[in-house]
Amino acid sequence: MLETILTDGLTPEEENARLRAVVLALMDRSERAQSSGRPMGQLSHVVALEQQIRTRTRDLAETLDRLRVANARLSQAERDAVNARNNLADALEAMGEGFAMFDATDTLTMWNSRFCADLPDVRRRIGPGLSFRDYVRIVSDSPALNLPDMQARQRWVAQRMDSHRKRDVNFIVPLVEDHWLQVSEQRMASGGTAVTQTDVTGMVRNERIEHAKLLDEQAQMVRATLDHIDQGVMIFDAKARLAGWNRRLRELFSPPVDLLATGTPFTALLNNLMRRRQLGRGNIRAALTDWVNGPPFRPPLTLEIVQDEGSVLELTAQAMPDRGFVMSFTDMTKERRAIAEMHRLNETLEARVRARTVELESARDEAERANATKSRFVASASHDLLQPLNAAKLFLASLSAMDQQPAQARLTERITSAFGSVEQILGALLDISKFDIGAARAKPETLALAPLLDRLREEFTPVAQARGLQLRVMPCRAHVTSDQIYLKRILQNLLSNAIRYTDRGRVTLGVRRRGGVLRIEVWDTGPGIPEDKQTDIFKEFTRLDPTGSDGGMGLGLAIVEQACALLHHPLTLRSVLGRGTMFSVTVPKVSAPADDPTARPAPEPRGALDDLLVLVVENDADVRSAMMGVLEDWGASPIEATTLSEAQTQIAELGVPPDVILADYQLDGGETGLALIGALRAQYGPLPAVLITANHSPDLITQAEDSGILLLTKPLGLRRLRRLLQQVPLYARDGDGAGAQPAARGDHSYWLRDPAHED
Structure with missing residues (x-):
């Protein structure tokens, strides 16, 4: 009950008054109780009431004690708060900067005497409850703020309120009389804002002084630089008055001392130089005057001046942003004399070269005439000799049909064989002579391969069986465009060569389809051809085994190469020592004629470059973009890279290696296209590759050839590049993974060679 009577927050006087009322009420109740006629009951009631009064009095005393302790603590807290506030005020006053604090509602709650001390009119209007917006407005209206007009002050207010939204901001406020105030705002955890004002006038003025010193030092450095360059220099201001010059200018023109002074007009200097003929003759004066009087942003002017004594000067005039301009004079006398001497030497050298060229052309013409005479003689002699040889063969045939003694029969057989060899040699010489004198003419036509293959099977099966070999000719019903006579001669020479150099095993003639072309291949199981001999075997009268009795004269492959070149049929050689050799001839495939009963409908051949995946590695962005466009126009599918890592990433993303690589030799970071191709081949196999470079070094050419590249x-011949890319589908790798081997330099297939896959 005592808790309901005593309430927190009452003063001791109010508590005592309330207790007195309670005592009076109790005494009144006791008196009314005594008025009843029961003394004993009243006495016991009085005793109980006295006991309650004692208990209530004790509780009241304890409560009063607690109140006195709480009052004492509250008084101490109030004294501490006052002391803390006084200490904070003293600390703020001790600051050398102006300070103010706005609460979370942007209302001013505390500030020191230095706050807005540099703005006296603002200082007088600072007081409790001032909002931050009103504070900014008052400051913007102050005449102490160095702003030019009302619009500038309005912009300053907008910028100030915008920066107030930031958590931490610092800015400089310009004041009149060259004073500067730095204002810093810091958002507090309670949401309020602490504003600090610092006078930075001394700092700004010191910075100006240092900047002026720096400009002076830069001017001295510029002066020293101008005095040490090889050009004479004059600097003019926006009014065409001399502002600077260097020592080299005095050496070139030796002008009067009074003219080389700051402020001398350009016209005065020009008149002096022209009068002393230091600027040569001609319209130099008009050209310079028109340029100086031209628009501010005029283009540079360059003139060549030839002085009377023969010296050559190059004048360059350049406008500056401040409407001034600079003129420089470079002595080009030595360079011009060197160029003139070089021209004289070039003319002398060209005359000698022309004379030597005439001599060489005369010698070449004489050699060509002699070679043509020899070739015509061989052709004529071979043709004339074939007639009596044919007659002799008829006589030998008649003689063989007669009854002869065994010795005579053996002799007749040997004579027939000897005449056959002579006939073959004369026929080969006749073919070679036709190629030499340019008399060979091809007549391309559409022909079926099946009859040609049947004739070759019938012709060479007995020859192969005589040597214990198996000859396999795979059937083919396709049609091609070629010269029937030369194509047959090519295949005859290849089969004859294969049978001649194969001791055991088999010789195979077959056809492979490669897009829109056919590749006719001749395989053997002979000893193979060493790599260093694979080019020599196409030379005339070259044999790998000159001691062999049936090795021929070494003209067959020479005829094959020249006939393939005449027909534009690419020739390929692939050989592995101990395993055999493969020659192939690629011919264009065509549809069967309409009147051919064996013709079958066939799908249109795919374009030579359609969907050909080409990896272009080029570090120059412009060249790479142009190459990608050309390849896309040709129907290829190019991908681009600048380094080996990018190329590997591109291939990994596609999941398949490219059909061919076009790589620039010089790449970024010291990489080379040669090394890049080698790395990709080591990872993905013998990829066809082309190395593009402006380096004509023989060593680089040798390295590329040794690598099969x-x-x-540069500049790149696009027609040749396209012709080479068209060969890629024709020389795709076979299932055995062997790389293509060159037939000879000059054959389009040579570049697809990969020595790493020849075993």
């Missing part, structure tokens, strides 16, 4: 020099 075609080297094309």
Whole structure:
């Protein structure tokens, strides 16, 4: 009950008054109780009431004690708060900067005497409850703020309120009389804002002084630089008055001392130089005057001045942003004399070269005439000798049909064989002579391969069986475009060569389809051809085994190569020592004629470059973009890279290696296209590759050839590049993984060679 009577927050006087009322009420109740006629009951009631009064009095005393302790603590807290506030005020006053604090509602709650001390009119209007917006407005209206007009002050208010939204901001406020105030705002955890004002006038003025010193030092450095360059320099201001010059200018023109002074007009200097003929003759004066009087942003002017004594000067005039301009004079006398001497030497050298060229052309013409005479003689003699040889063969045939003694029969057989060899040699010489004198003419036509293959099977099966070999001719019903006579001669020479150099095993003639072309291949199981001999075997009168009795004269492959070149049929050689050799001839495939009963409908051949995946590695963005466009126009599918890592990433993303690589030799970071191709081949196999470079070094050419890489020099011949890319589908790798081997230099297939896959 005592808790309901005593309430927190009452003063001791109010508590005592309330207790007195309670005592009076109790005494009144006791008196009314005594008025009843029961004394004993009243006495016991009085005793109980006295006991309650004692208990209530004790509780009241304890409560009063607690109240006195709480009052004492509250008084101490109030004294501490006052002391803390006084200490904070003293600390703020001790600050050398102006300070103010706005609460979370942007209302001013505390500030020191230095706050807005540099703005006296604002200082007088600072007081409790001032909002931050009103504070900014008052400051913007102050005449102490160095702003030019009302619009500038309005913009300053907008910028100030915008920066107030930031958590931490610092800015400089310009004041009149060259004073500067730095204002810093810091958002507090309670949401309020602490504003600090610092006078930075001394700092700004010191910075100006240092900047002026720096400009002076830069001016001295510029002066020293001008005095040490090889050009004479004059600097003019926006009014065409001399502002600077260097020592080299005095050496070139030796002008009067009074003219080389700051402020001398350009016209005065020009008149002096022209009068002393230091600027040569001609319209130099008009050209310079028109340029100086031209628009502010005029283009540079360059003139060549030839002085009377023969010296050559190059004048360059350049406008500056401040409407001034600079003129420089470079002595080009030595360079011009060197160029003139070089021209004289070039003319002398060209005359000698022309004379030597005439001599060489005369010698070449004489050699060509002698070679043509020899070739015509061989052709004529071979043709004339074939007639009596044919007659002799008829006589030998008649003689063989007669009854002869065994010795005579053996002799007749040997004579027939000897005449056959002579006939073959004369026929080969006749073919070679036709190629030499340019008399060979091809007549391309559509022909079926099946009859040609049947004739070759019938012709060479007995020859192969005589040597214990198996000859397999795979059937083919396709049609091609070629010269029937030369194509047959090519295949005859290849089969004859294969049978001649194969001791055991088999010889196979077959046809493979490669897109829109056919590849006719001749395989053997002979000893193979060493790599260093694979080019020599196409030379005339070259044999790998000159001691062999049936090795021929070494003309067959020479005829094959020249006939393939005449027909534009690419020739390929692939050989592995101890395993055999493969020659192939690629011919264009065509549809069967309409009147051919064996013709079958066939799908249109795919374009030579359609969907050909080409990896272009080029570090120059413009060249790479142009190459990608050309390849896309040709129907290829190019991908681009600048380094080996990018190329590997591109291939990994596609999941398949490219059909061919076009790589620039010089790449970024010291990489080379040669090394890049080698790395990709080591990872993905013998990929066809072309190395493109402006380097004509013989060593680089040798390295590319040794690596089986075609080297094309810049500027790139697009017709040749396209012709080479068209060969890629024709020389795709076979299932055995062997790389293509060159037939000879000059054959389009040579560049697809990969020595790493020849075993």
